[in-house]
Amino acid sequence: MSRDASRRRGRIVTTLQPFFDSEIAVRGAGYFRRGAVELIEGTDRGVSARVNGSAAYNTGLWCEGSSYKQAVYLWCDCPFVFRYNQPCKHLWAVIQLRRVLKTKN
Numbered sequence: 317m318s319r320d321a322s323r324r325r326g327r328i329v330t331t332l333q334p335f336f337d338s339e340i341a342v343r344g345a346g347y348f349r350r351g352a353v354e355l356i357e358g359t360d361r362g363v364s365a366r367v368n369g370s371a372a373y374n375t376g377l378w379c380e381g382s383s384y385k386q387a388v389y390l391w392c393d394c395p396f397v398f399r400y401n402q403p404c405k406h407l408w409a410v411i412q413l414r415r416v417l418k419t420k421n
């Protein structure tokens with residue numbers, strides 16, 4: 317993994333945090349700690365994973381753009397996102413996975 321990619325990941329976590337309700341983030345972190353996140357694919361640009369809770373959901377994020385102008389796409393097929401169109405606990409759990417991937421590489 318390149319140094320730029322690592323820097324980008326750190327910034328993504330910082331950038332996304334305000335979009336997550338604190339209660340959602342706490343629950344997502346719990347999912348991550350319990351090992352509920354199953355990595356499907358991870359690259360410099362994104363991660364897709366399955367998060368196993370009361371049901372299994374396909375979740376992930378994808379980054380596009382340059383270092384100064386970037387779009388981050390988030391997706392999850394859980395009912396929470398469908399209903400509220402807000403980032404869910406599964407997404408927060410996957411972002412934790414990205415943190416781990418960052419420190420491993």
Ligand SMILES: [Zn+2]
Pocket residue numbers: 373375392393394395396397404405406407
């Ligand atoms: Zn979700």
